[in-house]
Amino acid sequence: MNCNDYKKSIFLYAELSTLEKAEVDMHIKGCDNCFALFHATQKMQISLNRIAQVKVAPENAAKLTRAIMTKINGTTASKWHHFFTLSFHSPSLKISLSLLSALIIVTFSLESFNHSILSKQFLKQPSQGSVTLDSKVFREKASQRKGKASFFVDCLSPFKSNQYSLECLKNKFK
Amino acid sequence: MDQEAELDLIKKAMKGDAVAFRLLVEAHQGLAYSIAFRFTRNEQESEDIVQEAFLKIWKNILRYEREFRFKTWLSKIVTNLSLDYLKSAYKKNNIDKNANDYTMIATSDENKLEADELKGIVYQLAEQLTKKQKAVFVLRDLEQLESEEVCRILQLSNGNMKSNLYYARLKIKEGLQKIYKNDELQRL
Ligand SMILES: [Zn+2]
Numbered sequence: 001m002n003c004n005d006y007k008k009s010i011f012l013y014a015e016l017s018t019l020e021k022a023e024v025d026m027h028i029k030g031c032d033n034c035f036a037l038f039h040a041t042q043k044m045q046i047s048l049n050r051i052a053q054v055k056v057a058p059e060n061a062a063k064l065t066r067a068i069m070t071k072i073n074g075t076t077a078s079k080w081h082h083f084f085t086l087s088f089h090s091p092s093l094k095i096s097l098s099l100l101s102a103l104i105i106v107t108f109s110l111e112s113f114n115h116s117i118l119s120k121q122f123l124k125q126p127s128q129g130s131v132t133l134d135s136k137v138f139r140e141k142a143s144q145r146k147g148k149a150s151f152f153v154d155c156l157s158p159f160k161s162n163q164y165s166l167e168c169l170k171n172k173f174k
Numbered sequence: 175m176d177q178e179a180e181l182d183l184i185k186k187a188m189k190g191d192a193v194a195f196r197l198l199v200e201a202h203q204g205l206a207y208s209i210a211f212r213f214t215r216n217e218q219e220s221e222d223i224v225q226e227a228f229l230k231i232w233k234n235i236l237r238y239e240r241e242f243r244f245k246t247w248l249s250k251i252v253t254n255l256s257l258d259y260l261k262s263a264y265k266k267n268n269i270d271k272n273a274n275d276y277t278m279i280a281t282s283d284e285n286k287l288e289a290d291e292l293k294g295i296v297y298q299l300a301e302q303l304t305k306k307q308k309a310v311f312v313l314r315d316l317e318q319l320e321s322e323e324v325c326r327i328l329q330l331s332n333g334n335m336k337s338n339l340y341y342a343r344l345k346i347k348e349g350l351q352k353i354y355k356n357d358e359l360q361r362l
Contacts (some may be wrong), residue, residue, distance in 0.1 A: 008340050010338060011335055011339075011340050011343045011344060011347075012340055012343075013253065015321055015336055015339070040347070041343070041347065044343070044346070044347050044350065045315075047292060047296075047350075048296065048315045048346075049318070050289060050292075050318065051289075051292065051296055051316060052315065052316050052317065052318045054289075054293065055208070056207065056211045056212060057204055057208070058203070058204075058206040058207045058217075058221060058224070061184060061200075061203065063205055064207070064221055064224060064225075065196065065199055065200055065203060067221070067225055067227070068199050068203065068224070068225050068228045069196055069199065071225055071227070071229050072192060072195065072229060072232045073192060073230075075229070075232070075233065119294045150190070161190070168351065
């Protein structure tokens with residue numbers, strides 16, 4: 001390493017490891033230029049430390065705190081934001097919601113299962129005066145109604161006269 | 175304030191506890207102001223930056239990452255706001271980039287510069303540094319934060335931080351050398 005390589009290390013002496021510092025120390029013992037640079041940079045660092053020691057503080061700390069808190073308390077919306085975001089981050093709420101949805105699913109499944117059993121029982125033993133919604137029964141009744149309607153169909157042709165239709169119906173009822 | 179007590183206050187603030195947050199403000203506003211002032215050299219602007227920084231933290235408190243100290247997070251926000259301010263101030267030419275006026279103060283007393291004068295000169299020389307160099311210089315040399323903390327705040331690698339610090343110190347030294355004509359710094 002030459003003097004130029006040591007220059008950077010001299011400026012960054014405080015940031016060096018113990019081993020690196022020892023290397024610089026060795027070099028400056030035998031190099032006047034680097035020793036002078038080391039001396040000058042250390043002097044500057046002492047001056048900078050002195051500046052750093054001068055505490056910089058707000059003129060009125062309590063006033064600054066009040067100003068900050070006024071701004072924070074003004075953001076009322078953030079309280080709701082905090083509440084909702086926190087609620088959705090909360091593991092206990094997540095578990096509770098999962099359990100609730102599971103409970104709702106189970107309840108609905110049981111309900112529909114019970115309902116289907118009850119419907120079947122009603123179909124087997126229809127109670128008096130009840131209306132039974134069974135497709136087979138519905139189809140039979142419909143075909144019966146259709147038969148009754150077709151009984152008069154040939155008398156009600158639009159191509160025949162009203163007189164003919166009346167005569168035809170009278171004959172049917174005879 | 176120890177780390178455990180601080181974490182407890184942060185947890186309370188996360189639940190919207192403004193009283194807990196106030197304690198965090200009281201404990202850290204000094205540091206925030208100090209960083210802002212060392213960057214901006216303007217009292218009113220520094221107070222505004224501190225207020226904005228804490229408001230930002232309050233709004234984003236749920237994003238707090240435990241591996242970072244609260245002061246690191248705060249310093250990072252204050253540094254970014256300060257650099258933003260300097261950028262806009264430079265654009266408006268509010269800050270004199272040609273710090274020639276210090277020469278007048280300096281040469282008025284050739285033997286010794288008073289501490290206040292030296293401080294003024296260093297701050298003015300720091301105005302001539304690049305954004306990164308100034309940030310590293312202010313945090314490491316003026317705020318005296320640990321190197322690792324400076325890297326975390328500025329999100330720089332150790333090598334990058336050291337490189338910026340080297341050029342910052344070199345420029346400050348060269349600037350001081352011009353003023354301390356009969357001083358030992360002149361020997362180089
Ligand atoms: Zn050398």
